[in-house]
Amino acid sequence: MLRGLPMLSERSWPLRVFLTYVGLGIAWIVLSDRVLLGLGLSPQQITQLQGLKGTAFVLLSGLLVFELTRRFQAAQERGRRELVRSEQMYRTLARDLPKGAVFLFDHDLRFLLAEGQGLAEAGLRREDLEGRTLSEAVPASAPYLEPLYRAALAGETRTDVREYRGAHYKVVVQPVRDAGGKVWAGLAVGYDVSEMVEAQQALRQRAELEGNFRRLFEENPLPMWVYDRESHRFLEVNRAAVQTYGYSREEFLGMTLLDIRPPEEVGRLQANLAQPRQEHESSGPWRHRLKDGREIWVEIASHVHTYAGRPAVLVTAKDVTRQVESQRALQASERRFRALVENAPDAISLLDPQGNIVFDTPASTRILGYSQEERLGQNAFELVHPEDLAATREVFGRVLERPGGLGSALMRFRHKDGSWRWLEAIASNLLLEPSVGGVVVNFRDVTERKQAEEAVLALNARLEQRVGELEALQKIDQAILNREGMADIAALILRETLEHLEVEAAALYRFDAAAEELEYVGGQGFRGSGLARKRVRLGQGLLGGVARRLEPLEVPDIWAAGADSPRVETFREEGLVGYAAVPVLAGGRLQGVLEAFRRAPLHLGAGDRAFLKALANQAGVALAHAELLAGLERANAELHSAYDHTIEALAAAIDLRDHETENHSRRVTELTLELARRMGMGPEELRQVRRGALLHDVGKLAVPDAVLLKPGKLTEEEWAEMKKHPVLAYEWLSQIPFLAPALEIPYAHHERWDGTGYPRGLGGEEIPLAARVFAVVDVYDALTSDRPYRAAWSQEKTLRYLQEQAGTHFDPAVVEAFLGMIDRERERAG
Numbered sequence: 001m002l003r004g005l006p007m008l009s010e011r012s013w014p015l016r017v018f019l020t021y022v023g024l025g026i027a028w029i030v031l032s033d034r035v036l037l038g039l040g041l042s043p044q045q046i047t048q049l050q051g052l053k054g055t056a057f058v059l060l061s062g063l064l065v066f067e068l069t070r071r072f073q074a075a076q077e078r079g080r081r082e083l084v085r086s087e088q089m090y091r092t093l094a095r096d097l098p099k100g101a102v103f104l105f106d107h108d109l110r111f112l113l114a115e116g117q118g119l120a121e122a123g124l125r126r127e128d129l130e131g132r133t134l135s136e137a138v139p140a141s142a143p144y145l146e147p148l149y150r151a152a153l154a155g156e157t158r159t160d161v162r163e164y165r166g167a168h169y170k171v172v173v174q175p176v177r178d179a180g181g182k183v184w185a186g187l188a189v190g191y192d193v194s195e196m197v198e199a200q201q202a203l204r205q206r207a208e209l210e211g212n213f214r215r216l217f218e219e220n221p222l223p224m225w226v227y228d229r230e231s232h233r234f235l236e237v238n239r240a241a242v243q244t245y246g247y248s249r250e251e252f253l254g255m256t257l258l259d260i261r262p263p264e265e266v267g268r269l270q271a272n273l274a275q276p277r278q279e280h281e282s283s284g285p286w287r288h289r290l291k292d293g294r295e296i297w298v299e300i301a302s303h304v305h306t307y308a309g310r311p312a313v314l315v316t317a318k319d320v321t322r323q324v325e326s327q328r329a330l331q332a333s334e335r336r337f338r339a340l341v342e343n344a345p346d347a348i349s350l351l352d353p354q355g356n357i358v359f360d361t362p363a364s365t366r367i368l369g370y371s372q373e374e375r376l377g378q379n380a381f382e383l384v385h386p387e388d389l390a391a392t393r394e395v396f397g398r399v400l401e402r403p404g405g406l407g408s409a410l411m412r413f414r415h416k417d418g419s420w421r422w423l424e425a426i427a428s429n430l431l432l433e434p435s436v437g438g439v440v441v442n443f444r445d446v447t448e449r450k451q452a453e454e455a456v457l458a459l460n461a462r463l464e465q466r467v468g469e470l471e472a473l474q475k476i477d478q479a480i481l482n483r484e485g486m487a488d489i490a491a492l493i494l495r496e497t498l499e500h501l502e503v504e505a506a507a508l509y510r511f512d513a514a515a516e517e518l519e520y521v522g523g524q525g526f527r528g529s530g531l532a533r534k535r536v537r538l539g540q541g542l543l544g545g546v547a548r549r550l551e552p553l554e555v556p557d558i559w560a561a562g563a564d565s566p567r568v569e570t571f572r573e574e575g576l577v578g579y580a581a582v583p584v585l586a587g588g589r590l591q592g593v594l595e596a597f598r599r600a601p602l603h604l605g606a607g608d609r610a611f612l613k614a615l616a617n618q619a620g621v622a623l624a625h626a627e628l629l630a631g632l633e634r635a636n637a638e639l640h641s642a643y644d645h646t647i648e649a650l651a652a653a654i655d656l657r658d659h660e661t662e663n664h665s666r667r668v669t670e671l672t673l674e675l676a677r678r679m680g681m682g683p684e685e686l687r688q689v690r691r692g693a694l695l696h697d698v699g700k701l702a703v704p705d706a707v708l709l710k711p712g713k714l715t716e717e718e719w720a721e722m723k724k725h726p727v728l729a730y731e732w733l734s735q736i737p738f739l740a741p742a743l744e745i746p747y748a749h750h751e752r753w754d755g756t757g758y759p760r761g762l763g764g765e766e767i768p769l770a771a772r773v774f775a776v777v778d779v780y781d782a783l784t785s786d787r788p789y790r791a792a793w794s795q796e797k798t799l800r801y802l803q804e805q806a807g808t809h810f811d812p813a814v815v816e817a818f819l820g821m822i823d824r825e826r827e828r829a830g
């Protein structure tokens with residue numbers, strides 16, 4: 001029952017009764033007497049009526065009170081019935097409300113009604129609420145509920161969700177109005193919406209997740225797509241895919257996986273797609289084709305899932321073009337490198353620190369005859385020649401001393417066929433180099449070179465001799481030029497013969513054409529004067545035979561040969577055994593005979609023979625000169641050509657020794673002459689230039705092999721040795737007066753325009769022009785040729801270098817003329 005329900009209509013009833021009654025009373029008092037007076041009645045009649053009037057008032061007011069009371073009761077009854085109906089309604093409603101409760105409260109915030117299954121769950125009891133105010137019944141919730149309740153009482157409807165004791169409640173408050181529209185109470189309904197809230201939260205989270213996934217997919221920097229597992233059609237693609245492949249999203253969705261491959265990859269892809277699928281798979285690298293036709297390499301991560309109810313695959317593609325290409329480049333370079341190593345003419349072995357061979361190139365089989373398998377078992381020192389072993393080990397030991405250590409050695413090594421081969425080896429310590437991890441030995445067979453060197457060595461000895469001989473010839477030349485007497489010249493020739501040849505006596509005879517006899521001119525080394533007294537007829541004996549045949553003759557032992565000579569007595573007296581003779585010719589005519597004797601058997605070398613001939617030539621010139629002063633000019637020319645032939649032979653010997661510079665002297669001489677001519681030199685100067693150029697490196701004859709033929713950079717001491725060669729040339733040649741004018745080139749060809757050259761450090765025009773001209777040609781030829789210490793440069797590179805060096809190393813004017821000359825030559829060559 002709703003108790004103490006304060007009804008607004010009920011409260012106004014007493015006032016209504018009071019006002020009606022007072023209104024009626026006053027109206028009665030004012031109006032009733034006026035009505036009576038107005039009727040014009042007599043006072044007696046009025047007095048009579050006065051009593052009646054009182055009775056009528058009582059009756060009338062009684063009737064009024066009755067009516068009012070009856071209405072009040074009816075209204076109250078109607079209200080009560082209405083209330084009962086609404087209470088029942090609320091309670092029924094509340095009971096039907098699962099997990100909820102309904103509250104009705106009045107303007108004092110006093111609960112009029114509290115009902116519902118939710119009360120117990122919220123820890124409340126109906127009895128504790130009904131009749132109590134909000135703050136009495138639920139003080140803890142009052143601060144939250146009060147504003148809501150008041151809003152309802154003020155006519156508003158409010159809804160809120162409130163967390164209370166671990167659950168979510170939806171609270172709805174609204175006004176309750178009476179028939180007149182006045183708010184007489186507030187209604188609050190609360191029910192548990194926890195499940196709904198949770199469901200909503202789950203929904204929200206799911207949406208969030210989906211959004212995250214979409215973003216992940218869409219914003220992923222890697223191209224991604226989803227394709228249909230049956231049709232292989234693209235179902236989704238992300239932005240990166242669109243950007244990378246160049247197709248728009250719409251174009252993509254109209255294509256299948258096959259459309260982004262080069263045709264030759266399609267088969268491989270189809271095979272892959274036909275395979276049973278793991279849930280997650282990686283594959284690749286695949287080649288994909290972009291819209292613009294370019295191709296890239298990608299690695300694929302795929303993930304089987306369902307898309308719009310269909311089996312699909314989610315794919316992430318990673319562009320690995322750079323890696324794939326760099327790997328391919330690496331493989332190509334490795335192949336190239338391998339081909340290089342395997343085809344190199346020099347062999348390369350990799351040794352461990354004990355000298356065991358751990359790797360070997362095919363060239364070593366070619367050089368040493370052992371198969372690869374045999375080599376790999378070998379120790380490098382096992383087959384080194386015993387005489388070279390200590391030195392080889394020492395070099396190897398030094399190489400081992402520090403990482404990067406280098407060393408070179410020349411040693412004999414036993415070929416499989418048992419022969420000894422000379423090997424030139426360069427070892428470098430790459431033990432710490434992770435990709436090598438050993439000592440790399442580069443070696444080549446230099447047996448032939450070694451043999452050639454030995455030959456050159458022998459030649460060198462002879463060369464020294466020939467230089468001396470040259471001097472001799474020059475002295476005679478000088479004597480002739482000085483117009484000394486024939487006797488003096490003959491004495492000189494004979495002295496030089498004895499000095500430079502292994503002979504003990506020599507004689508010069510003059511041919512007397514008129515008498516057809518040979519006349520003694522002079523002799524040296526004889527004990528007596530037996531020969532001087534005898535003239536010998538043409539054709540008679542050894543001497544006459546030489547004069548007739550015009551051929552040199554050598555008889556190692558005249559007694560063994562059964563000498564038949566008019567002078568045989570004298571020979572016996574003198575104790576002569578070995579004999580050599582050369583006809584003395586001038587202009588093709590017989591002038592006389594030069595004879596040499598030895599008191600032991602005689603064996604001339606080729607050089608001796610040549611020298612004897614040269615002396616005979618000199619003698620011829622001298623004799624002709626003496627005889628025919630008018631013929632001097634021609635004789636002189638012959639003399640020079642004899643010199644020049646000798647010089648050429650010498651130059652060839654220099655080149656032979658410095659074997660890498662074969663023909664270097666001849667080539668530089670020709671180029672230098674041409675350049676010098678272009679620079680305006682006359683015939684006499686050119687003659688000296690020619691000799692100087694031919695002999696420019698004559699000083700290198702004195703440089704030891706180890707330095708001259710060294711395959712690598714020179715040490716400081718070696719360099720000092722090398723730098724001596726212009727000075728040595730100077731010392732040598734300056735003693736030969738006819739070569740002195742040709743000295744400029746040998747002496748100054750390593751001077752530099754900027755003064756930094758050697759040996760004198762001359763600068764600019766202090767350097768003789770011939771040497772400045774020659775220096776350009778020499779360096780040009782040196783750089784374009786292989787040297788033991790480096791490979792030849794190209795012509796382009798060399799010319800560029802010369803140009804760079806103009807003004808520092810070289811006279812710029814000479815470089816300019818030289819470049820012009822080379823240009824012209826190249827034009828001519830086409």
Ligand code: C2E
Nearest residue numbers: 707708709710711712713714722750778779782783789790
């Ligand atoms: P060469 O080999 O006949 O060289 C003559 C000149 O050409 C050298 O004079 C130098 O000016 C120039 N030339 C030759 N090769 C090169 C090069 O690779 N680079 C440059 N920039 N210039 C080069 P240089 O330098 O006074 O040498 C005189 C001689 O010393 C050379 O005659 C050669 O026999 C010898 N020599 C020079 N450097 C080395 C070396 O590193 N090792 C060995 N074993 N000998 C050397």
Ligand code: SIN
Nearest residue numbers: 257283300302313315
């Ligand atoms: C693709 O290359 O596009 C996907 C292939 C795969 O799923 O393995």
Ligand code: SIN
Nearest residue numbers: 349380396425441443
């Ligand atoms: C070799 O046979 O590999 C050369 C020997 C060496 O120099 O150690």
Ligand code: FE
Nearest residue numbers: 696697725749
């Ligand atoms: Fe030189």
Ligand code: FE
Nearest residue numbers: 664696697778
């Ligand atoms: Fe040279």
